[in-house]
Amino acid sequence: MADVVVGKVKCGEQQLISLPLSRIRVIMKSSPEVSSINQEALVLTAKATEKRKY
Template sequence: MPESEGNLSSHYEELNFNIIADDLEPINSHEPEEEKSEKLIRLPLARIKHIMKVDPDVSLASQEAVFLITKATELFIDSIVKEAYFYTSQAKKKTLKRKDIDSAIDAVDCLAFLEGALD
């Protein structure tokens, strides 16, 4: 295995660890429940529910399903942004551009379904 591939795989392992570590919360947190629930998600639930209902196969969407779809979407976006930022920082730039997102999509096999989606 070439040295660059080894560095890239260690980068992905570190990135995955950071994503998991960022989502963990301290067990002995003494914040009120309302503040905790606000921090769990950042995307608007009502908008996600509306997008889900655009699909003709979806007639009802439970609050739990909407929450899970929203959280999965946030994690997916976070993952793509971190991958794209890796290419931005390699180019010694501070602004994330479309070509960085395209590079991330090309480099990560599990993102292959997004090829051509931004065209």
Template sequence: MADKGDLGSTLPLSRVKTIMKSSPDVSSISQEALFMTGRATELFVQNLARVSLEQGGNKNSLEYKDLAEVVNSVELLQFLQDIIPKKIKAMEYLKMMQKMQDEDS
């Protein structure tokens, strides 16, 4: 991870550029925009991890369930619910699907 004094990016900027270019609305990307998008992404991920670690039960490690809980409880992060959903057991999922089918009938 980069030091606070180091302005270098830890994310591969070529990957960030590929993701940015996947949008049909993007035709060209300046180096400054690429760098700032990469840096903003790093800061976002660091903040998400820090908040999840603080709210999680274990202060020494970060688990998926901690991330999913923060995503589901913090309104600003709910756009990530499709990417980081809460884990449920297969039996619970099947019951949910059955209930939805019963309601539709």
């Protein structure tokens, strides 16, 4: 089951992410071009992935 992570947006609102961030990090790091991933990029990738769900 995926963990729910609460991230803060600049204007103070909260957003929920239901995908496991650790799994997304592993997928992102599987690319040889990626050396490190900051938390903001990880959260944005997770959120964009959730938006693509149908």
